[in-house]
Amino acid sequence: MEEYEIAIIGSGPAGISAAINAKVRKKSFILFGNKSLSEKVRCSHLIQNYPGFPDISGRELNEKLAEHMRRMNISVAEERINGIYDIGGYFMLLAGENEYKADTVIIATGARTVKELPGERELLGKGVSYCATCDGNFYKGKTIAVICDYKEAEEEVDFLAGLAEKVYFSPSYKTDFSRNNVVTLSSPVVSVKGEKHADAVSLKDGSEIAVDGVFFLRQSVSADVLLNGLEMDNGSIAVGRDMSTSVKGCFAAGDCTGAPYQIAKAIGEGNTALHSAIRYLAGKKAQTE
Amino acid sequence: MEEYEIAIIGSGPAGISAAINAKVRKKSFILFGNKSLSEKVRCSHLIQNYPGFPDISGRELNEKLAEHMRRMNISVAEERINGIYDIGGYFMLLAGENEYKADTVIIATGARTVKELPGERELLGKGVSYCATCDGNFYKGKTIAVICDYKEAEEEVDFLAGLAEKVYFSPSYKTDFSRNNVVTLSSPVVSVKGEKHADAVSLKDGSEIAVDGVFFLRQSVSADVLLNGLEMDNGSIAVGRDMSTSVKGCFAAGDCTGAPYQIAKAIGEGNTALHSAIRYLAGKKAQTE
Numbered sequence: 001m002e003e004y005e006i007a008i009i010g011s012g013p014a015g016i017s018a019a020i021n022a023k024v025r026k027k028s029f030i031l032f033g034n035k036s037l038s039e040k041v042r043c044s045h046l047i048q049n050y051p052g053f054p055d056i057s058g059r060e061l062n063e064k065l066a067e068h069m070r071r072m073n074i075s076v077a078e079e080r081i082n083g084i085y086d087i088g089g090y091f092m093l094l095a096g097e098n099e100y101k102a103d104t105v106i107i108a109t110g111a112r113t114v115k116e117l118p119g120e121r122e123l124l125g126k127g128v129s130y131c132a133t134c135d136g137n138f139y140k141g142k143t144i145a146v147i148c149d150y151k152e153a154e155e156e157v158d159f160l161a162g163l164a165e166k167v168y169f170s171p172s173y174k175t176d177f178s179r180n181n182v183v184t185l186s187s188p189v190v191s192v193k194g195e196k197h198a199d200a201v202s203l204k205d206g207s208e209i210a211v212d213g214v215f216f217l218r219q220s221v222s223a224d225v226l227l228n229g230l231e232m233d234n235g236s237i238a239v240g241r242d243m244s245t246s247v248k249g250c251f252a253a254g255d256c257t258g259a260p261y262q263i264a265k266a267i268g269e270g271n272t273a274l275h276s277a278i279r280y281l282a283g284k285k286a287q288t289e
Numbered sequence: 290m291e292e293y294e295i296a297i298i299g300s301g302p303a304g305i306s307a308a309i310n311a312k313v314r315k316k317s318f319i320l321f322g323n324k325s326l327s328e329k330v331r332c333s334h335l336i337q338n339y340p341g342f343p344d345i346s347g348r349e350l351n352e353k354l355a356e357h358m359r360r361m362n363i364s365v366a367e368e369r370i371n372g373i374y375d376i377g378g379y380f381m382l383l384a385g386e387n388e389y390k391a392d393t394v395i396i397a398t399g400a401r402t403v404k405e406l407p408g409e410r411e412l413l414g415k416g417v418s419y420c421a422t423c424d425g426n427f428y429k430g431k432t433i434a435v436i437c438d439y440k441e442a443e444e445e446v447d448f449l450a451g452l453a454e455k456v457y458f459s460p461s462y463k464t465d466f467s468r469n470n471v472v473t474l475s476s477p478v479v480s481v482k483g484e485k486h487a488d489a490v491s492l493k494d495g496s497e498i499a500v501d502g503v504f505f506l507r508q509s510v511s512a513d514v515l516l517n518g519l520e521m522d523n524g525s526i527a528v529g530r531d532m533s534t535s536v537k538g539c540f541a542a543g544d545c546t547g548a549p550y551q552i553a554k555a556i557g558e559g560n561t562a563l564h565s566a567i568r569y570l571a572g573k574k575a576q577t578e
Contacts, residue, residue, distance in 0.1 A: 011341065017553055020338050049309050051302065051556050053341060053362040064341040071343040165484040241530065241547075258530075260564040264306055267340050268557015275549040 003101040004030045006277050007093055009084075009226075011076050012038035013263045014254025016065050018106050018277075025278055030100065032093075035074045039236030040110065040255075041263065044101050050263050061263070084130040084227040086247055089284075096133045102248045103284065104277040107227070107237060108270060111255035113126035113148065115196035119192030120216065127213045130221050132156035135213075141165045141217025142212035143200045148187050151175060157182070160215060164187045168201070168209055185209075208261050225258055233258070243273035249284075251276055292390040293319045295566050296382055298373075298515075299397035300365050300550045301327035303543025305354050306559030307566075309394050312361045314567055317387065321382075322365045326351050326358075329399065329544075330552065339552050350552070361438075371420040373516040375536055378573075385422045388461035388556060392573065393538045393566040396516070396526060401509050402542035403438065408481030409505060416487030416502045417511050431501035434490045436478050440464060442506035443522045446471070449504060457490070459496055474498075512545055522547070530564035538573075540565055 008018045017277020022029040036042065044058030053061060069075075079095035084105055093100040120128055129135040136159060145168040146157050154177050161167050161179045169182050170189040178184065187205035192198050192214050200210050223237050224230040229239040231246035236258035243251045253273040254266035297307045300322020311318040325331065333347030342350060368384035373394055382389040383425075409417055418424035425448060434457040435446050443466050450456050450468045458471050459478040467473065476494035481487050481503050489497045512526050513519040520527040520535035525547035532540045542562040543555035 017338075017340050018342055024338050048361075049306075049313050050308055050341070050562065051306050051357055052339070052350065054357040061341065068340055068343040230389070239530070241528070260561055262557075262560050262564070264560040265557040268551075268554045268560075271338065271551050271553040271557075272549055275551070 001099050001101055002030070004028045004060050005103050005281055006030075006099060006106065006274070007091065007102035007104070008032065008106045008108060009081050009093075010110060010254065010256075011035075012040065012108060012110050012254060013065070014256075014265060014266035014270035014273070015106070016069065017267040018108060018253060018274040019074050019270075020068065020072060021274040022277075023074055025274070027278065027281075030102070030113075031074065031076050032079050032081055032095070035076050035078055037066055037076070038110075041065070047263065050267075051122055058220075081226065082134060083258055086227065086229070086248075086250070089249075091249065094131075094134070102130075104168035104251065104280055105227075106270075106273045106277060107223055107245070107250065107252040108254045108266075108273075109220060109223060109226075109256050111261055112222055112235065114220060116222070116223060117147075117189065117191050119194065119198070122190055122216075123194050123198045124225065126196060127194060128192060129213065129215050130218065130225060132160050132215060132217065135215075136160050139164050139213050143210070144168070144213045144215060145170065145189060145209065145211045146215045146217060148217040149173070151219070152285045153219075156215075156217055168211065170201075223252070241270055242276040244276055249280055251280075290388050290390055291319070293317050293492075294392050294570055295319075295563070296380065296389060296391035296393070297321065297395045298370050298382075299399060299543065299545075300324075301329065301397060301399050301543055301555060302354070302397070303397035303545075303555035303559035303562070305358065305555040307397060307542060307563040308363050308559075309357065309361060310560055310563040311566075312363055314563070316343065316567065316570075318341050319391070320363065320365050321368050321370055321384070322345060324365050324367060326355055326365070327399075330354070331522065334553075336552065349417065370515065371423060373539075375516065375518070375539070378538075380538065383420075383423065391571055393540065393560075394516075395562045395566060396512055396534070396539065396541040396545060397543045397555075397562075398509060398512060398515075398545050400550055401511055403507055403509060405511070406436075406478065406480050408483065408487070409503075410485045412481055412483050412503075416483060417481055419507065419514060421449050421504060421506065424504075425449050425452050428453050428502050432499070433457070433502045433504060434459065434478060434498065434500045435504045435506060436504040437461070439506070439508045442508075445504075445506055457500065459490075485552065510521060512541070529566040531566055532558055533569075538569055540569075 006029040019031045042062040083094045085092040143166045167182045187203040191202045193200040201285045237252040251273040253269035295318040368538045372383045374381040377471040432455045437529040438461045456471045476492040480491045482489040526541040542558035
């Protein structure tokens with residue numbers, strides 16, 4: 001299993017800033033995200049308030065950040081982190097079938113724009129799952145609903161279709177994905193039903209479909225779903241001035257910590273989070289010596 | 290008297306970031322500082338961790354910031370703010386003989402590197418002053434000591450020499466400044482003496498000189514000296530996550546709020562402080578309507 005001092009989750013400005021500082025400080029670290037870095041930055045038309053770059057396009061700034069990373073030999077691990085587990089003293093990060101171990105974690109996953117459906121949070125772990133790899137095997141030969149908000153996740157839908165008897169597929173985008181045992185719903189899923197366990201989904205047209213389980217394949221999930229026990233504040237990760245979270249050894253930076261949703265703020269917080277992580281590592285080392 | 294919605298004090302990365310955002314948001318503001326912007330940035334040999342500019346010299350980054358300001362038509366008012374007064378609802382800023390009025394203040398004065406002398410803080414306002422213009426007239430025909438740590442302040446020493454009978458001058462740098470009634474001390478002042486009022490200074494060589502008052506002409510003073518009642522935390526301005534200070538309507542950003550002392554952190558905090566100031570202004574406007 002790969003081991004690092006610092007795991008940084010997210011390749012937007014906050015994660016990049018943390019990674020650059022980790023490199024300067026010669027720490028062992030891994031940066032999870034996308035090689036294309038931040039879609040949000042890339043799609044910004046014009047950025048006027050990142051000091052040093054007057055009137056730069058988002059595409060160009062994203063390229064400048066990529067160039068900075070190339071020059072420092074920082075690469076991005078294209079892994080989707082499905083869960084972070086606090087093992088007391090270190091963290092386990094699950095990415096599909098891969099596991100990573102890290103002494104500290106910096107969450108820089110961006111603002112969460114998706115609204116959870118009624119029943120989703122209440123039945124999480126009780127028939128509702130965010131991770132096909134983790135929980136797919138529980139639904140061999142069963143009937144499931146899969147709510148999916150990004151095309152790249154269709155290989156996970158394919159994986160689930162290979163296990164389940166029947167899949168009701170509810171994509172929030174246009175797609176021609178099809179399999180023999182997959183029914184693409186024309187009316188979107190609006191809630192998950194069930195008392196102690198998910199047993200149905202309701203559609204917008206008013207109908208209900210009985211299922212054994214429900215998978216949400218979301219581009220982003222709430223951080224407290226990623227890391228159990230993480231204290232939130234009005235939908236954002238609650239942090240102190242040093243970017244520490246309620247979980248010891250876990251820091252957060254950027255849009256996931258709340259407004260203002262600004263590149264400069266994210267860059268600053270990534271820097272601070274990394275310095276706090278270094279201080280935490282030093283304290284931990286002093287304890288064990 | 291000039292009036293603004295926002296007064297920004299300090300032309301380093303935090304102040305610049307705040308000013309750029311104030312301009313984008315079309316607020317009326319004034320930025321106090323130096324046209325050469327930040328000496329600390331300018332004198333940095335190599336900066337590796339301001340994302341977007343791999344391996345840039347401090348001089349070059351300072352120039353990039355200056356260019357950004359020029360492109361946005363932001364100028365720096367070269368005024369030295371000697372005092373900020375919270376008049377309840379707005380602030381008065383004194384700069385020598387000039388006064389400015391502002392609804393909100395963003396303090397971005399950088400890290401304070403000067404150590405106060407014993408007696409300096411205790412006797413402030415009781416014979417100890419930081420402002421020649423404000424307090425010089427109290428010492429007409431009297432004997433004073435002037436402790437000075439930057440050459441540009443010598444015109445204030447000159448002003449004081451024109452009022453006082455005798456001036457004991459203690460510069461912390463090399464200078465050939467001289468006036469008939471000015472004695473330049475060869476041994477530096479190490480403390481201020483006095484019970485209810487300053488009445489002497491002690492020198493490093495052990496001798497004492499009786500005086501009626503003591504002026505400290507410092508390049509930077511502690512922020513709580515600048516604005517009475519400002520809560521400090523271990524030498525830095527105490528701030529919340531939104532960069533608000535203990536004084537309503539006053540925000541702070543950059544090195545003056547504490548570690549890490551980093552350009553990226555200062556830029557991020559300047560951005561956040563400005564957005565908080567805008568929110569404060571909106572709330573104030575809503576109250577008066």
